[in-house]
Amino acid sequence: xxxxxxxGRTVTIDIRGQVCPASLLVTLRKINEIKxxxxxxxxxxxxxxxNRDSVGTISEAAFNMGxxxxxxxxxxxxxxVISAAG
Amino acid sequence: xxxPTLSIIAxxxxxxxxxxxxxxxxxxxxxxxxxxxxxxxxxxxxxILLLLVISAMLLFDCARHFGWLAFYPxxxxxxxxxxxxxxxxxxxxxxVLAGGCVFGTLYRSGAGNFPAMxxxxxxxxxxxxxxxxxxxxxxxxxxFVLYPGKSTLPQILSIDPTWLVGPVAAISGVVLYRWARxxxxxxxxxxxGYIQPWAAGLILALLGVVSWMVSGMPMGITTSYAxxxxxxxxxxxxxxxxxxxxxxxxxxDIVLPSGLSLCGGPGATLDGxxxxxxxxxxxxxxxxxxxxxxxxxxxxxxxxxxxxxAAALLGGIVMGLASRMAPGCNVWHVxxxxxxxxxxxxxxxxxxxxxxxxGGRVMTRII
Numbered sequence: 001x002x003x004x005x006x007x008g009r010t011v012t013i014d015i016r017g018q019v020c021p022a023s024l025l026v027t028l029r030k031i032n033e034i035k036x037x038x039x040x041x042x043x044x045x046x047x048x049x050x051n052r053d054s055v056g057t058i059s060e061a062a063f064n065m066g067x068x069x070x071x072x073x074x075x076x077x078x079x080x081v082i083s084a085a086g
Numbered sequence: 087x088x089x090p091t092l093s094i095i096a097x098x099x100x101x102x103x104x105x106x107x108x109x110x111x112x113x114x115x116x117x118x119x120x121x122x123x124x125x126x127x128x129x130x131x132x133x134i135l136l137l138l139v140i141s142a143m144l145l146f147d148c149a150r151h152f153g154w155l156a157f158y159p160x161x162x163x164x165x166x167x168x169x170x171x172x173x174x175x176x177x178x179x180x181x182v183l184a185g186g187c188v189f190g191t192l193y194r195s196g197a198g199n200f201p202a203m204x205x206x207x208x209x210x211x212x213x214x215x216x217x218x219x220x221x222x223x224x225x226x227x228x229x230f231v232l233y234p235g236k237s238t239l240p241q242i243l244s245i246d247p248t249w250l251v252g253p254v255a256a257i258s259g260v261v262l263y264r265w266a267r268x269x270x271x272x273x274x275x276x277x278x279g280y281i282q283p284w285a286a287g288l289i290l291a292l293l294g295v296v297s298w299m300v301s302g303m304p305m306g307i308t309t310s311y312a313x314x315x316x317x318x319x320x321x322x323x324x325x326x327x328x329x330x331x332x333x334x335x336x337x338x339d340i341v342l343p344s345g346l347s348l349c350g351g352p353g354a355t356l357d358g359x360x361x362x363x364x365x366x367x368x369x370x371x372x373x374x375x376x377x378x379x380x381x382x383x384x385x386x387x388x389x390x391x392x393x394x395x396a397a398a399l400l401g402g403i404v405m406g407l408a409s410r411m412a413p414g415c416n417v418w419h420v421x422x423x424x425x426x427x428x429x430x431x432x433x434x435x436x437x438x439x440x441x442x443x444x445g446g447r448v449m450t451r452i453i
Binding site: 016017018019020021022024025026050051052053055056057059060061071072073076077078 | 110111113115117118121122125126184185186199200201202273274275276277278280382383384385387388389390391394397398446449450453
């Protein structure tokens with residue numbers, strides 16, 4: 001699901017139901033895959049998860065890599081938005 | 087049903103219920119504690135586990151001094167042998183593949199997680215597989231038993247447990263205090279209804295001592311998985327079932343202060359094991375279910391990458407097999423054994439470390 005908006009595209013991954021540590025590994029892999037796009041073109045990565053632990057670990061990992069992370073509850077799970085800092 | 091029987095069932099459901107609720111809210115994952123040390127160089131959950139073990143150590147020793155523990159060490163604390171370490175190592179591999187330990191897969195099942203349910207099925211299969219190997223394996227374990235008749239370090243050293251509990255708790259207390267001061271014992275997260283893992287750890291330590299006082303033992307559930315396998319096998323293949331010596335063993339044989347006699351083993355009958363463990367299992371699933379539903383986080387989803395489903399089932403099988411080989415699971419050995427310096431507990435936990443390392447390597451390759 002890729003949506004090209006004026007502000008840069010949004011890439012969404014749905015990892016609901018997945019086990020640990022797959023949730024984090026899949027997300028990190030996706031971040032690395034599109035990191036240039038996030039940093040240069042204002043792309044955003046949306047991560048949809050229902051793994052409570054992953055909400056903390058993914059936020060922490062992305063934050064430590066220098067990204068901004070926003071989290072909100074959606075459809076009984078959590079939507080995390082990872083974008084370029086600042 | 088008499089009052090002692092009813093009260094032990096009620097206590098099991100209640101203890102399990104609180105444990106399941108709290109573990110779901112804190113996402114209290116013992117598998118990640120060992121795995122993430124290698125995979126992500128994160129020691130957070132191991133620090134929390136240390137807090138749990140030290141708290142349980144103090145609670146157990148106080149309860150012992152007050153005379154609240156009818157049995158010390160607890161029954162089935164086990165013989166010391168290399169089987170404890172080998173079982174722990176295999177268990178470590180299994181819990182990482184399954185994405186959760188025996189309690190982890192249960193509370194996640196309660197919240198509707200499909201891979202966790204497959205892991206529980208795997209646990210039953212693995213426990214059943216063990217019955218096929220029991221004669222060979224137990225002969226091996228028996229031939230290497232160290233200090234026959236003894237399970238704990240204080241027993242081997244012939245000292246009062248408090249002589250060990252005191253210094254170990256004091257040193258660990260200082261370390262934990264420093265970690266807490268440095269902010270290393272809390273986790274920041276945006277999830278709803280979060281219970282900090284340190285609080286969950288303290289509650290689990292408390293539940294451990296309550297379980298010991300009520301049922302004569304700390305929390306343990308894996309013999310029930312062997313019993314589940316026995317029940318299935320005895321109805322599908324009765325002749326084969328009766329040929330397996332493992333299902334005729336009855337390692338549990340105690341009489342509680344209430345006068346209630348608890349005898350039993352993995353066989354396909356309702357006995358002392360099912361009386362203590364079935365309510366606990368039911369409680370954990372129910373507690374986690376209530377927790378998940380109350381914050382609208384109960385999900386059942388079938389669309390999971392097949393590699394993860396396979397890993398969960400296989401991990402469950404390996405854990406089931408390992409928990410019979412050790413014998414005992416991580417909850418039994420880490421939350422029950424370590425706090426009383428049980429040598430099988432120490433060997434099992436030592437085994438978890440290389441096991442989790444191997445499991446982590448396998449896991450990163452198949453995802």
